[in-house]
Amino acid sequence: MTRPPDGPSPLLLDMRDIQKRFAGIPALADASLCVRSGEVHALIGQNGAGKSTLIKVLTGYHRKDAGQVLFEGEPFEVHSPHQAQVNGISTIYQEINLVPLRSVTENICLGREQRRYGLLDWNAMHAEAERLLSRFAIGIDVRRPLGEFNTATQQMVAIARAIGFSARLVIMDEPTSSLDEREVGVLFSVIHQLKAEGVSVIFVSHKLDELYEVCDQVTIMRDGRTVRTAAMKEIGKLELVAAMLGRDVAAVEGHATAFGERDRSRIADVMFSARGLGAGQAVRNVSFDLRRGEIAGFAGLLGAGRTETARLVFGADRPSSGQMTMEGAAYHPDRPADAIAAGMGFCTEDRKGEGIVPEMTVAENLTLALLPKISRNGVLDDSRQREIVERFIRELGIKCSGPNQKVRELSGGNQQKVLLARWLAMNPKLLILDEPTRGIDVGAKGEIQRLIRRLADQGLGVLMISSELEEVIEGADRIFVLRDGVSVTELEAEAANEEKVLTAMAHGTSASSGATT
Structure with a gap:
């Protein structure tokens, strides 16, 4: 492993030769990470490479088995994320770890409440919350419950909370996954501001273009080890991918466009049609067709109504206007069960909140929607379940120890494959994929994209929503x-x-376009 070059900024964090095992299986094997003061440092690797485990060791979620951690030149070991936060290290997780029923102010000031004469000083705390959010050019009513705001705003609140703890090191785990282009620009401006103030940032992202825009250094992990540390300006994108995958640069050329060649001859007649769909302000007038064997993509900024439209199609919400047809017949779903009966499946954008059931096994998650079909008189047919699960583990290349492994133990890419398998087991005609590769490493992303193309080639209609x-x-x-x-x-x-x-x-508007409404 190469160390960051000597320079004027001292080392803020020095993690050396960190080891961690779970049930005797190594999750980290001599992993190292060095971050200088005022540096934005990318930490990348495939899902399962050890990034999350290394961060959890640093922040007290896990205890290391071996190795040394120095923070500001002193030995550093904490036993909880809160203790790490109090000592200057704040983490902003991809799954926002806040309290939606509490106000924005309460979330930002949680753990460092201000008091006057023994009572909570709400005026001071509201002012503090507004001051921190103003750095993001966000002017919202900080007295309102956090859950009333969209995911992007909640992400900004999480970052404001971290900054409020006077953090000297901020860890950002996929911070742009729920942000639109404008909000990403605001976030990057704040990161540059933090850097100018001497605050360091560990930036975890699978979006490689972002790394070149905002990061100074990069550390690449693979199989629990640190395989390379380099300045961003000294390493190309193909080199990054090759190091992550453990392959030669030549072997990964063209990897970013993994869908494969289009074969328009496979696209057949119109399967689904929507005209003038509306539902409040979120969806006002949406029309589109989807053909058999076609991948139709929904593009738009955050708040454009893409997910809301998909929910109308799947019966999760009811439209207030418009018509839909499925295979030529009028289609009026009152609930998702109606959509499933019509041959639809829906992989939600919130994989962990609305998709997988973390404490269930791979087998239980995969066959969740299929239970009525593989049960007799309320008794599960174990052999039928096993046959289905083993087939999809094999066909989709789901990496797991077996059908009985807890799905929470899988990488993001393999969790997404389990969700896909759940719907494919239902033999759908139309599959809605909302952000199918969000938060997934470059290797797994390519596998998912090739799978989507293969499904379309087999005649499945695919409605794909992606912010990329x-x-x-x-x-x-x-x-x-x-x-x-x-x-x-x-x-x-x-x-x-x-x-x-x-x-x-x-x-x-767009030059050479055909509007659908």
């Missing part, structure tokens, strides 16, 4: 751009490029 423009442009056969709850533009894949899609997302 490259994924939509490379993967979709047609792209529907939504803006403020309205479908404003339809683009054929051959005519689509980033400029056209971005223009439609921002202004509702």
Whole structure:
């Protein structure tokens, strides 16, 4: 492993030769991470590479088996994330760890409440919350419950809370996964501001382009080990991917566009049609068609109405206007069960909140929607379940110790495969995929993308929602751009490029486009 070069900034964090085993199986094997003061340091690797375990050792969630941690030149060992926070290390997790029923102020000031004459000083705390959020150019009513705001705003509140603890090191785990382009720009401005103030940031992300925009150094992990540390300006994107995967650079060229070649001959007749869908302000006028064997992509900024439209299609919410047809017949789902009966499946964007059941096994998660079909008189047919589960583990390449492993122990990519398998086991005709590769490493992302193409080649209609423009442009056969709850533009894949899609997302128009409404 190469060490960061000597420079004027002293080492803030020095983790050396960290080891950690679970049930005798090594999760970390001589992992190291060095971060200088005022440095933005990327920590990358495939899911399961050891990034999360290393961070959890640092923040007191796990105790290391061997190795040394120095923070500000002194031995450092804490026994809880709160203790780490009090000592200057704050972590912002991908799954926002706040209290939605409490106010924004309470979430930001939790653990460092201000008092006056023994009573909570709400005026002072409201002012403090507003001051911290103003750094993100966010002006919201800090007295309102956090749960009333969208995910992006909640993410900003989490960052404001970390900054409020006067952190000297802020760990950001996939911080842009729920942010639109403008909000990402605001976040990066705040990161640069923190850097100028001497605060260090460990930036965990699978979006490689972001690393080059905001990070100074990168540490790459693979199989629980640190395999390389380098300056971002000295390492190319293909080198990053090759180091993460343990392959030669030549072997990973073209890896980013993993969907494969389009075969338009496989696309058949219209399977699903929506006209004038509306539901409050979130969805006001959306129209689109989906054909058999086609991947239709929904593009749009955060708040454009993409997920809300998908929920209407799947019966999770009811439309207030518009019509839908499925295979030529009127389609009026009152609940998801109606959509499932019509041949639909829905992989939600919130994989951990609405998708997997963490404490259940792979087998239980995979067959959750299938239980009525593999049970007789209320008794589960174990052999039938085992047959189905083993088939999908094999066909989708789900990496697990076996059907009885807890799904929470799997990497993000393999959890997503379990969700896909759950719906594929139902033999659907139409599959809705909301952010199918969010928070998944580059290797698993390629596997998921190739699987989506293969499913379409087999005649499945796929409606794919993604905030990654490259994924939509490379993967979709047609792209529907939504803006403020309205479908404003339809683009054929051959005519689509980033400029056209971005223009439609921002202004509702695109050169050489065919609007659907």
